Amino acid sequence: MSENTSGSGYVEAEFTRDSKYISDRITADGSSPWPVEPGRYRLVVARACPWANRAVIARRLLGLEDVISMGLCGPTHDERSWTFDLDPAGRDPVLGYERLQEAFLARDPGYSRGITVPTMVDVPSGAVVTNDFPQMTLDLSTQWTAHHREGAPDLYPEHLREEMDEVMERIYQEVNNGVYRCGFSGSQRAYDKAYDRLFTALDRLSDRLEHRRFLMGGQVTEADIRLFTTLARFDTVYHGHFKCNRQKLSEMPVLWAYARDLFQLPGFGDTIDFPQIKEHYYVVHADINPTQIIPQGPDTSGWLMQHNRDQLSDRPWGDGTPPPPPPAGERVPADHGPGGIGHR
Structure with missing residues (x-):
């Protein structure tokens, strides 16, 4: 399993990517169960992963570090999940998890798809909100505007x-x-x-x-x-x-x-x-x-x-x-x- 390659397969020997993500969105207008709320969500990433790296950059450029906290997984993982092996005692200090898998199971105890980064986690419930990485960064630009830093660039004009x-x-x-x-x-x-x-x-x-x-x-x-x-x-x-x-x-x-x-x-x-x-x-x-x-x-x-x-x-x-x-x-x-x- 690599970044978002879990569940990927071979069709006539050609690589195909599993792109079925938890597609909930965090919105500012009340159109989803997940409202924009400073301090409520934790962005879980791994520096190794190019898909997660997008979210790290967007969050930084928009100045959302104090609004959305960030958890860092280590660079390697096994077939089960990314792990928080960089943190003391191997646990994320906010979520208390050893494995990102725990957040997916908190959302759906029967979850069987890929455990991928970046993932946005609801801190109060410890459950995944979304791992839909293409939409996630667009929403950082369009839904979190009230919390952008002064001078934040317009990344999605x-x-x-x-x-x-x-x-x-x-x-x-x-x-x-x-x-x-x-x-x-x-x-x-x-x-x-x-x-x-x-x-x-x-x-x-x-x-x-x-x-x-x-x-x-x-x-x-x-x-x-x-x-x-x-x-x-x-x-x-x-x-x-x-x-x-x-x-x-x-x-x-x-x-x-x-x-x-x-x-x-x-x-x-x-x-x-x-x-x-x-x-x-x-x-x-x-x-x-x-x-x-x-x-x-x-x-x-x-x-x-x-x-x-x-x-x-x-x-x-x-x-x-x-x-x-x-x-x-x-x-x-x-x-x-x-x-x-x-x-x-």
């Missing part, structure tokens, strides 16, 4: 939503899920098809970004968050572990400069934990890596190289401002960032 939705769907199908389609292919034919599909999409994105700083123009949006979390893992795990090896990201000039630009913005690169990312993929995917040996490379110091993308636009936050540094308890260890060498 209303006038761009129709085009953004199309762009984000293509990114999900062709890139976010595309790397998994390569890595979990069950035949040479399925892999070859997935490989061609992935790099065709990356080439098109490179063309789109050649003369615009971000996917939707001159400022950061949710679309950039969704692409970034895959690009941030590309050379570290997808290039080798998932056989996405036509080129490294660092050999694709436009996408590499774009990814470095985002990485160097507050709220993006400071959420990336390279050792946890490697430990997750190389240990959990024992069917792909039976020895579970974690590679020492690649060198990640290049993420801090100059990118010159600011020549295309000097207002990455639009009318907003950059987020402040993360709370002390949520900071990635310094040796787990660019150029770090630490394993857990």
Whole structure:
């Protein structure tokens, strides 16, 4: 089981993702049983997971750290669940759980689907509200506006939503899920098809970004968050572990400069934990890596190289401002960032 791959299967040797999530929403208008309420919900994530990384970035950019608490699972898990093995005594200090599975069973004692991150948990009941990761970040932008920090960027501008939705769907199908389609292919034919599909999409994105700083123009949006979390893992795990090896990201000039630009913005690169990312993929995917040996490379110091993308636009936050540094308890260890060498 990896991030949201639990329940995934092979159809004619092609990887398919189980996308049936608990789809409840937390809303501001009373249209759901879960109202927007500061302090009521806990966002459970794992730094290794690209889907969870989206929620971490959005929460940070919008300034919701004091409104929605965050629980961190460790980078590895077994067939049952993600675990809170990074916390003292191996229990989440707010929920009291050892395993995220406990929150799903509190919601449904017969729950038998994937235990995935990110998950939003109702603290009073200890039950899962939703693990619908695509909707979750959009709701952080649209339902929690009363609690956004002063200067929070508009990550989902209303006038761009129709085009953004199309762009984000293509990114999900062709890139976010595309790397998994390569890595979990069950035949040479399925892999070859997935490989061609992935790099065709990356080439098109490179063309789109050649003369615009971000996917939707001159400022950061949710679309950039969704692409970034895959690009941030590309050379570290997808290039080798998932056989996405036509080129490294660092050999694709436009996408590499774009990814470095985002990485160097507050709220993006400071959420990336390279050792946890490697430990997750190389240990959990024992069917792909039976020895579970974690590679020492690649060198990640290049993420801090100059990118010159600011020549295309000097207002990455639009009318907003950059987020402040993360709370002390949520900071990635310094040796787990660019150029770090630490394993857990």
